[in-house]
Amino acid sequence: MKTARQTQPRRRALLGAFVLLGVVLGLLGAAPAAAAAPSPAALAPAASAPTASTPSATLAPAAAADLAPAAAAVTPASALAADALDPATAPESIAVWVRSLPSRAGVPGLTVTVTGKGYSQTFTTDADGRVEVGLPAPGDYTVAIDESTIPADLGSLPKGSNPRTVTVQETNKGVPANFLISQAAAGGATTPTPGATTGPARTASPAPSSGGSHGAFWDIFASKIVTGVIYGLLLALASIGVSLIYGTTGLNNFAHGELVTFGALMAYVAGTLLHLPGWIGIIAAIVLGGAYGFVQDTVLWRPLRRRGVGLVPLMIVSIGLALATRYIYAFFFGADRLTIPNDPSPFLVIGPISLRFTDVMGAVLALVVLLLVAFVMLRTRLGKAARAVADNRALAAASGIDVDFVIRCIWIGGGALAGLSGVLIAYYQSLRWDTGSSILLLIFAAVTLGGLGSAFGALVGSLVLSVFMNLATLVIPDNLKYAAALVVMILILLFRPQGILGRRERVG
Amino acid sequence: MNWNFIPLALGEAISPTTAAYALATIGLVVHFGFTGLVNFGQAGFMAVGGYAFAITTLKLDWPFPFAVLATIVASVLFAFVLGIPTLRLRADYLSIVTIAAAEIIRLSVKTAEIYDVTGGSTGLNGAADTFQALNPIPPGNYGIGVLRFTAPDLWTMIVGWALVLLACLLVWALMRSPWGRIVKGIREDEDAVRALGKNVFSYKMQALVLGGVLGGLAGALFILPRSLQPDNYGTQLTFFLYTIMLLGGATTIFGPLLGSAIFWVVLSLSDGLLTLGVDAHVLPISSTQQGPIRFIIVGFALMLLVIFRPQGILGKRIEVFFRA
Numbered sequence: 115m116k117t118a119r120q121t122q123p124r125r126r127a128l129l130g131a132f133v134l135l136g137v138v139l140g141l142l143g144a145a146p147a148a149a150a151a152p153s154p155a156a157l158a159p160a161a162s163a164p165t166a167s168t169p170s171a172t173l174a175p176a177a178a179a180d181l182a183p184a185a186a187a188v189t190p191a192s193a194l195a196a197d198a199l200d201p202a203t204a205p206e207s208i209a210v211w212v213r214s215l216p217s218r219a220g221v222p223g224l225t226v227t228v229t230g231k232g233y234s235q236t237f238t239t240d241a242d243g244r245v246e247v248g249l250p251a252p253g254d255y256t257v258a259i260d261e262s263t264i265p266a267d268l269g270s271l272p273k274g275s276n277p278r279t280v281t282v283q284e285t286n287k288g289v290p291a292n293f294l295i296s297q298a299a300a301g302g303a304t305t306p307t308p309g310a311t312t313g314p315a316r317t318a319s320p321a322p323s324s325g326g327s328h329g330a331f332w333d334i335f336a337s338k339i340v341t342g343v344i345y346g347l348l349l350a351l352a353s354i355g356v357s358l359i360y361g362t363t364g365l366n367n368f369a370h371g372e373l374v375t376f377g378a379l380m381a382y383v384a385g386t387l388l389h390l391p392g393w394i395g396i397i398a399a400i401v402l403g404g405a406y407g408f409v410q411d412t413v414l415w416r417p418l419r420r421r422g423v424g425l426v427p428l429m430i431v432s433i434g435l436a437l438a439t440r441y442i443y444a445f446f447f448g449a450d451r452l453t454i455p456n457d458p459s460p461f462l463v464i465g466p467i468s469l470r471f472t473d474v475m476g477a478v479l480a481l482v483v484l485l486l487v488a489f490v491m492l493r494t495r496l497g498k499a500a501r502a503v504a505d506n507r508a509l510a511a512a513s514g515i516d517v518d519f520v521i522r523c524i525w526i527g528g529g530a531l532a533g534l535s536g537v538l539i540a541y542y543q544s545l546r547w548d549t550g551s552s553i554l555l556l557i558f559a560a561v562t563l564g565g566l567g568s569a570f571g572a573l574v575g576s577l578v579l580s581v582f583m584n585l586a587t588l589v590i591p592d593n594l595k596y597a598a599a600l601v602v603m604i605l606i607l608l609f610r611p612q613g614i615l616g617r618r619e620r621v622g
Numbered sequence: 623m624n625w626n627f628i629p630l631a632l633g634e635a636i637s638p639t640t641a642a643y644a645l646a647t648i649g650l651v652v653h654f655g656f657t658g659l660v661n662f663g664q665a666g667f668m669a670v671g672g673y674a675f676a677i678t679t680l681k682l683d684w685p686f687p688f689a690v691l692a693t694i695v696a697s698v699l700f701a702f703v704l705g706i707p708t709l710r711l712r713a714d715y716l717s718i719v720t721i722a723a724a725e726i727i728r729l730s731v732k733t734a735e736i737y738d739v740t741g742g743s744t745g746l747n748g749a750a751d752t753f754q755a756l757n758p759i760p761p762g763n764y765g766i767g768v769l770r771f772t773a774p775d776l777w778t779m780i781v782g783w784a785l786v787l788l789a790c791l792l793v794w795a796l797m798r799s800p801w802g803r804i805v806k807g808i809r810e811d812e813d814a815v816r817a818l819g820k821n822v823f824s825y826k827m828q829a830l831v832l833g834g835v836l837g838g839l840a841g842a843l844f845i846l847p848r849s850l851q852p853d854n855y856g857t858q859l860t861f862f863l864y865t866i867m868l869l870g871g872a873t874t875i876f877g878p879l880l881g882s883a884i885f886w887v888v889l890s891l892s893d894g895l896l897t898l899g900v901d902a903h904v905l906p907i908s909s910t911q912q913g914p915i916r917f918i919i920v921g922f923a924l925m926l927l928v929i930f931r932p933q934g935i936l937g938k939r940i941e942v943f944f945r946a
Contacts, residue, residue: 449910591734594730596725604723
């Protein structure tokens with residue numbers, strides 16, 4: 115890597131070229147995509163569908179897939195062809211559900227043909243757009259919607275989603291075959307992707323048609339910026355802990371996502387199980403999150419540091435801890451989505467952007483806390499000591515700073531911030547046993563982007579990454595925005611490993 | 623009480639899935655144990671191998687040997703794409719890049735836009751048909767006691783374990799060759815090896831390719847008894863492989879075999895015992911709470927192994943890549 119310094123200008127130029135290319139591509143791609151799509155974000159969570167626990171909700175290796183909200187409870191449809199098998203008594207069945215995208219209302223009266231295993235039957239969707247089809251045997255079935263029966267004003271089914279092959283295992287009842295009819299057949303993820311539902315559930319209300327395609331584009335653009343900024347603030351709260359823990363101890367904490375989930379679960383216990391007001395839940399998340407960070411450091415990390423365990427084994431320990439705690443959450447809180455009481459009515463409406471009370475307060479609270487963190491880092495002895503330890507641990511210890519004390523404070527602070535981030539994310543989106551771990555790589559990406567080890571880097575990185583992710587959905591499918599964030603992280607690591615605000619150092 | 627689960631759990635030790643995990647772990651041992659590359663993206667290699675095999679078989683109708691060839695080529699390509707930019711990075715950076723790359727693969731193949739090729743989030747089914755067409759074993763049931771194998775099961779098992787043993791032989795031979803001494807040298811002290819005039823980057827790349835191909839083949843083997851599901855290739859898969867590797871011994875040849883067998887037997891046994899306890903109302907948990915327990919066991923096993931026995935069952939303490 116001795117050539118690194120010489121090639122620096124070239125690398126910077128390359129990075130610049132990449133950014134420029136990205137912007138140009140973004141602008142080129144954005145216009146037509148925006149003209150067509152109401153809002154790709156609305157496609158992602160079919161989570162609004164009533165979810166119910168699947169009878170066989172065991173956590174097989176394909177855990178995430180099994181826990182999918184796609185397993186929505188399906189009431190047997192009433193209207194069935196005369197000679198079809200009764201889904202109530204058939205050992206296997208497919209639940210077809212056709213909805214139209216903007217309203218999410220079921221589409222009645224569509225012709226659905228189910229073929230396979232020498233069986234072929236035609237059905238009509240009921241008033242809810244559903245029909246459950248009893249099957250003679252397990253196997254692969256093709257579910258086809260007759261496109262000619264779709265009312266023209268609703269649009270069409272996305273390419274590739276119709277006809278669909280549905281695999282039915284033995285004794286599987288109500289295997290979902292969900293279809294979404296939309297005006298834009300472009301973004302067609304009709305099967306919800308549980309792993310990638312990191313996107314904010316809040317989207318702009320459908321843009322007023324009077325504005326024409328141009329106005330609609332700017333409406334979507336603005337709402338993406340707003341969701342990006344709010345989510346970025348929440349992400350920043352979680353990222354600061356990761357960055358400071360890395361800076362002071364060198365540990366890439368893979369269990370930080372579980373600290374985030376922990377805070378959210380504490381707020382759930384307070385708000386939903388104990389029926390306490392929301393602010394108590396938030397305080398509980400902060401206090402208990404800090405306590406959790408303290409306990410974790412005292413019981414696990416400090417003894418390991420004392421033993422001089424290397425960084426790679428520490429990283430693997432944190433992975434084990436993440437795996438164990440995440441599934442302990444699943445054990446106690448179940449695999450389904452949990453809800454904290456929240457007022458869904460719009461609180462602040464500016465043009466196309468509609469925000470709930472908790473969205474606004476969450477963002478404000480996050481901003482206030484972040485400013486507080488900035489104050490502590492810059493103006494207090496502890497903050498100065500923390501920065502000194504992050505900068506050079508040996509030197510800090512030599513100049514009389516109690517390194518262990520500083521690290522303990524960082525664990526407490528990081529845990530408290532992660533807890534707050536968790537409860538705010540639970541309000542903003544949704545809460546599940548794996549909410550935190552599903553954003554872990556996003557946190558890493560944000561921290562890397564901003565510069566490892568720097569609190570401000572974590573803040574800037576989170577905001578940039580979150581806004582980028584949300585704007586990226588203007589050009590790429592919604593479920594790929596998470597992948598896009600990871601690509602950005604990899605590019606940053608390759609071309610500017612110290613991040614936006616980081617100090618240059620040797621990483622090779 | 624039905625104690626049949628005990629022989630069934632012991633039977634897990636020789637199942638094709640255990641063989642696939644063992645094979646992928648041998649690849650990981652080449653990366654992590656012998657060369658010191660912290661690859662957290664072995665699941666990505668398995669996904670690439672699995673998809674290459676399934677897509678060439680199902681969508682392009684390639685015969686079995688060519689599909690296997692495609693699997694190998696795809697794994698090599700993925701190793702290059704991953705390795706050329708990242709192998710110069712420090713260990714902790716490399717770990718994040720590889721885990722991210724594996725997730726990018728998993729998220730990308732799930733995209734609805736390429737449903738026709740990858741099957742979206744439903745995955746692909748029936749990739750094993752060309753493989754089973756080669757099955758020389760007459761149809762019927764084989765086995766001892768409650769352990770029953772159909773002819774396809776048996777065929778998959780034989781081929782799978784033969785592959786695992788071949789991989790063991792290959793890695794064993796390589797590691798006692800001059801090549802093996804150099805990569806082990808890189809693990810111990812990269813700069814020292816560089817000072818001896820060796821091209822460290824090139825050796826790391828060779829190790830990454832070798833382990834990646836083993837991972838890719840494991841990915842193909844993994845989908846022979848089941849359908850291809852993108853969510854099987856999440857980060858958890860990689861962490862399972864790490865647990866298996868550390869259980870058997872990260873710097874040993876037969877560690878992955880032993881680790882994989884123990885891992886699956888213990889998981890099945892614990893599942894069986896839990897089911898027994900729940901059905902008899904001895905344990906105060908519901909049947910849906912059973913699922914997470916195996917992951918809790920894995921998590922704690924991983925932590926305890928790293929802290930208390932980093933060399934695993936078969937390893938030598940002196941040869942542990944990370945000194946605990």
